Amino acid sequence: xxxxxxxxxxxxxxxxxxxxxxDSVGTRRPAVAVLAWVWLTASGCLSTHHLGLVDTPTxxxxxxxxxxxxxxxxxxxxxxxxxxxxNGTAPPAELTKTTLPAYRIEPxxxxxxxxxxxxxKAPYKxxxxxxxxxxxxxxxxxxxxxxxxxVDSSGFVDxxxxxxxxxxxxxxxxxxxxxxxxxxxxxxxxxxxxxxLIEPAGQQLISGEHxxxxxxxxxxxxxxxxxxxxxxxDEARRSIESHxxxxxxxxxVSVEVFSYQSKVYYVIIEGPQEGVVSxxxxxxxxxxxxxxxxxxxxxxxxxxxxxxxxxxxxxGCDQVLPVDWIAITKGADTGTNYQLxxxxxxxxxxxxxxxxxxxxxxxxxxxxxxxxxxxxxxxTFQSFQRFPLGSFN
Numbered sequence: 001x002x003x004x005x006x007x008x009x010x011x012x013x014x015x016x017x018x019x020x021x022x023d024s025v026g027t028r029r030p031a032v033a034v035l036a037w038v039w040l041t042a043s044g045c046l047s048t049h050h051l052g053l054v055d056t057p058t059x060x061x062x063x064x065x066x067x068x069x070x071x072x073x074x075x076x077x078x079x080x081x082x083x084x085x086x087n088g089t090a091p092p093a094e095l096t097k098t099t100l101p102a103y104r105i106e107p108x109x110x111x112x113x114x115x116x117x118x119x120x121k122a123p124y125k126x127x128x129x130x131x132x133x134x135x136x137x138x139x140x141x142x143x144x145x146x147x148x149x150x151v152d153s154s155g156f157v158d159x160x161x162x163x164x165x166x167x168x169x170x171x172x173x174x175x176x177x178x179x180x181x182x183x184x185x186x187x188x189x190x191x192x193x194x195x196x197l198i199e200p201a202g203q204q205l206i207s208g209e210h211x212x213x214x215x216x217x218x219x220x221x222x223x224x225x226x227x228x229x230x231x232x233x234d235e236a237r238r239s240i241e242s243h244x245x246x247x248x249x250x251x252x253v254s255v256e257v258f259s260y261q262s263k264v265y266y267v268i269i270e271g272p273q274e275g276v277v278s279x280x281x282x283x284x285x286x287x288x289x290x291x292x293x294x295x296x297x298x299x300x301x302x303x304x305x306x307x308x309x310x311x312x313x314x315x316g317c318d319q320v321l322p323v324d325w326i327a328i329t330k331g332a333d334t335g336t337n338y339q340l341x342x343x344x345x346x347x348x349x350x351x352x353x354x355x356x357x358x359x360x361x362x363x364x365x366x367x368x369x370x371x372x373x374x375x376x377x378x379x380t381f382q383s384f385q386r387f388p389l390g391s392f393n
């Protein structure tokens with residue numbers, strides 16, 4: 001029996017499959033990625049030479065030396081890193097840390113205030129929620145009057161079920177004493193009463209945590225607000241005491257920074273999943289601490305890390321400090337485990353292959369979509385040619 005081979009269809013009659021063309025495009029991606037990487041490297045898009053990461057001393061300034069010498073960055077030129085290293089003023093690192101300048105309070109720091117001596121100016125008038133110590137002689141044995149009483153929201157102090165309540169709000173301590181004596185005279189024989197102010201209600205509003213508001217002030221309740229932004233802790237304490245002297249006799253308060261929130265450094269992660277993490281700084285953090293705070297470098301990093309340190313206004317000499325991650329971790333080298341300063345940017349670069357792949361993906365993705373739509377339209381058109389309208393019935 002003679003077998004008749006099927007007649008091959010013409011190339012024009014064969015419908016192209018979207019998957020076949022997509023696969024051909026997909027097979028080209030590695031080659032295109034390599035070409036893109038070569039082009040990006042040759043063109044300098046992936047080069048870090050413009051950041052000074054190749055020749056460190058030519059671009060790294062000694063802002064740490066300026067700070068250590070008491071410079072305020074108000075003007076003049078800062079020395080370059082070559083001079084800094086020669087003079088022994090390299091940027092502070094793990095074993096050569098420097099102390100930061102006096103902390104300046106800014107929003108949204110949280111201050112902890114405690115009243116040490118807050119004696120109201122005379123004549124003091126009793127208010128709501130004030131704490132009064134009241135002692136009455138010749139009171140009933142089973143119900144003595146010798147305790148600390150709080151003025152309720154109605155302005156009364158309740159002396160107990162046998163004595164009832166006495167209104168003292170708005171009275172001076174002397175007037176309150178007379179009012180209580182008059183109230184107890186009908187129940188006790190010659191009651192001797194003593195009234196002492198233990199704690200004014202306003203003092204409760206002073207002691208505690210206070211967050212610095214966006215306008216640079218802390219709120220002290222009925223005693224108003226005090227501006228503290230830009231001050232050291234000691235300056236803020238003196239400013240608060242000066243403000244309270246309007247209401248108290250020689251006031252004394254304790255001021256501490258409860259939460260440092262205004263001074264931060266940034267960890268910037270490069271790559272397809274770029275991210276920026278802001279972390280508070282207390283003056284002891286290093287590069288290792290920064291990486292530990294974010295968890296890890298991630299699989300896309302090629303261990304290229306550097307610190308970008310902004311210069312004070314008017315200096316115009318920013319720092320770029322390359323970090324030798326391998327030496328820090330595997331060799332326990334401390335030379336580039338720099339101490340972080342407020343405003344530092346710890347930059348973690350992505351691998352060049354990943355950047356090239358992301359670039360190729362951005363270039364090829366629109367082309368693949370166009371080819372996909374074109375092939376889908378061609379296949380649909382050919383389907384209508386093969387099966388005219390009604391042939392599916």
